[in-house]
Amino acid sequence: MTIRNALELKGVKKNFGRAEIIRGLNLEVREHERHVIIGPNGAGKSTMFNLISGRLKVSEGSIKLFGNNIHNLPAHKVNRLGLSRSFQVTNLFQNMTVIENLRCSLLWSEGHKYAFWKSVLGQDSVTERAYELATRLNLTEQLSTQVSLLTYAQQRSLEIGCTVASGAKVILLDEPTAGMSRTEANDVVQLIQRMTGENTLVVVEHDLNVVFELADRISVLVYGEIIATGTPEEIRNNEAVQEAYLGTEVH
Amino acid sequence: MATNTAAGGINALKLWPWLIVPFIAIVLPFVFDSGHTINLLSHMGVAIIFALSYNMLLGNTGLLSFGHAVYFGLGAFVAMHLLRAINDAGGTGLPIELLPLAGAAAGLGFGVIFGSFSVRRAGVVFAMITLGLGELVHSSSLMFTDFFGGEAGLFGYRDEAPSLLGVDYAPSRNVYFLVVAWTLIAAILIYLLRKTPLGWMANAVRDNPERAQFVGYNPTIVRYIQFVLSACFAGLAGGLFVITNEIVNDEVVGQLQSGAVLLGTFIGGIGYFIGPVVGASLVTFLESSLSAHTEAWVLYFGLLFISIVMFAPMGLVGIVHTQYLNWKAGGWKGNTGIRLYILVSGLVGIFGLICVIELSYHYFRSWDPGAPFILMGISTNATHLLPWLVSFAITIIGFGLMLLHGNPLLKRHISANSDGGKA
Structure with missing residues (x-):
């Protein structure tokens, strides 16, 4: 049995004017795997995410999601094909409560589209799933709290929840533990593992503890190119990687 | 929101x-x-x-x-x-x-x-x-x-x-x-x-x-x-x-x-x-x-709009709503008098301001600025100094009391109360 590729990037390039940020990027993410992207600052990790998720246009090359070309599609179409993402900076509906955020995230995947003839609160399946998600996110106490009043860690978890809620099979998480304490980061890792069971996960992460705990496979991005892909063990022992990125951090 | x-x-x-x-x-x-x-x-x-x-x-x-x-x-x-x-x-x-x-x-x-x-x-x-x-x-x-x-x-x-x-x-x-x-x-x-x-x-x-x-x-x-x-x-x-x-x-x-x-x-x-x-x-x-x-x-219309934009961007209903929430949360306890005092002094200031505006309008816009006109029920002459002085005085006293006395008083009262709560 061959394993399908959930996400496939071939020769992807991106320039901003003359500056080439992504220079021929090749990456294959298998279905159901947890793939972590690491790399030094400015390597183009966030740009890569923006290209995949339709936030930026690709200058050259192709990106496939389950075999469909998705490069240069607008973000909402990419989402409908089964991909969602979180952001480095928390990105929620700030003026809404926790449960309202979850409901909004579920509306499209539950097939309600732009309907203006039915009540949101009357949709039992949305309500049910929203409460179920809130339970899994440990946010049941904060259901009617406005999200701008949540703690940072709670906001990040809710964002992961909203990303999952949109019904995506492939989920991109951009530095989910950035700016968190050790314990908070551990909680988020557990949350990610709990929330994203069957989904394919692509994560950008700096914290190497998190990386090695979470990853099935790791790709190393340096100056807009993937210089190595492999299991955590392979990456640990890869000389090029040690030289380029891990440096003295891993012995 | x-x-x-x-x-x-x-x-x-x-x-x-x-x-x-x-x-x-x-x-x-x-x-x-x-x-x-x-x-x-x-x-x-x-x-x-x-x-x-x-x-x-x-x-x-x-x-x-x-x-x-x-x-x-x-x-x-x-x-x-x-x-x-x-x-x-x-x-x-x-x-x-x-x-x-x-x-x-x-x-x-x-x-x-x-x-x-x-x-x-x-x-x-x-x-x-x-x-x-x-x-x-x-x-x-x-x-x-x-x-x-x-x-x-x-x-x-x-x-x-x-x-x-x-x-x-x-x-x-x-x-x-x-x-x-x-x-x-x-x-x-x-x-x-x-x-x-x-x-x-x-x-x-x-x-x-x-x-x-x-x-x-x-x-x-x-x-x-x-x-x-x-x-x-x-x-x-x-x-x-x-x-x-x-x-x-x-x-x-x-x-x-x-x-x-x-x-x-x-x-x-x-x-x-x-x-x-x-x-x-x-x-x-x-x-x-x-x-x-x-x-x-x-002009009054414009002033109303500007003051809403500047001081109460949530609008008139927003003012009432926040005050109501505050009152419900017990924020008015012991300082209702001060709040009333601020409101009244503010209204006095607005009254004075209206007098000033009406005087100016009459003075600059009327064919005969010296003609007597009715200001707030009193017949006045806009070319005389007295109505101007009185109007400005009312304005300054009203807003002055509100901003320099009432507001600090309320703030002190609230912070004193919350300190008391902590102690």
Whole structure:
């Protein structure tokens, strides 16, 4: 049995004017795997995410999601094909409560589209799933709290929840533990593992503890190119990687 | 703006405003039974629908439009042409009660056309396009005189049309009841729209269009549908306007009309469903009553708007609501007197300011500044020093007490209380 590729990037390039940020990027993410992207600052990790998720246009090359070309599609179409993402900076509906955020995230995947003839609160399946998600996110106490009043860690978890809620099979998480304490980061890792069971996960992460705990496979991005892909063990022992990125951090 | 996110279930307790307000609306014309007042009330109803439709854009979707009168006005013109056709046919055709629907259809149609390119982008781009469109339609109203009736406008007669209910619409009170009925219908529909997936996603797109995309929604389409529906209700208000006024001219599509609805909605409070209702009523009332009392009414209007924008961006309803929440949370305990003191001194300051403005207006605008005129019931002479001194003194004392004595007093009181709580 061959394993399908959930996400496939071939020769992807991106320039901003003359500056080439992504220079021929090749990456294959298998279905159901947890793939972590690491790399030094400015390597183009966030740009890569923006290209995949339709936030930026690709200058050259192709990106496939389950075999469909998705490069240069607008973000909402990419989402409908089964991909969602979180952001480095928390990105929620700030003026809404926790449960309202979850409901909004579920509306499209539950097939309600732009309907203006039915009540949101009357949709039992949305309500049910929203409460179920809130339970899994440990946010049941904060259901009617406005999200701008949540703690940072709670906001990040809710964002992961909203990303999952949109019904995506492939989920991109951009530095989910950035700016968190050790314990908070551990909680988020557990949350990610709990929330994203069957989904394919692509994560950008700096914290190497998190990386090695979470990853099935790791790709190393340096100056807009993937210089190595492999299991955590392979990456640990890869000389090029040690030289380029891990440096003295891993012995 | 938490109250604008359509939270909470349908609750019998929350239904009471929907019963009380229409009840008051129906009783009012029996209390104030002058023809002028009843006409004023009818205009308020029209303005309320228009402002509610405007807030579907501004408050709910975050779209600042400078040209919403286009849909109100075009709805009014289409309804007027229909009314004239009914008049010409000797009073046969569409019943007068349903005439606003013609306006609504026109608003919807023009919303579909103009919206298609207005809503590509939110923010400044959207605002500029609506401004341009407003100007375009207004200037074409003077070019296409067959449709817009030129500067004189178009007339029609509401009592020369069939009535569905067999009501004679010559008396303005009967028209007023029709306005109340339509206002109630429109308000209920607009309220319910906020509870739908579209209404929720309009809020979502306002807060964060990017996140909306990553849950599968195209922000442009959310804005577009919301825009079209809003234009439809604006057209409905325009159609109703035809019945109350029996005349439309180029003013109904003009920038003043667009500005007035923005002002009214904002003054009331864009974060609340009731905000535009309060704002539109107040603005309509001020327009009609203030202009009878003072030449400077536009200035007062501007000052009111500026002070709301600067000091109470949540509008008048917002002020009441925050004070209410504060009171409920016990924030008024022991300092109600101070709050009253601030309110009274502020009102004294405003009174003084009004005297100064009235004096200046008389002094600079009147043919004969020395002629005696009545200021606050007292005959004064604007060329003498005394009234000026007194007015300035009242202003300075009022605002001075409020800002330099009352406010610090309240702050000290609150912080002393919270320190006491900690200790």
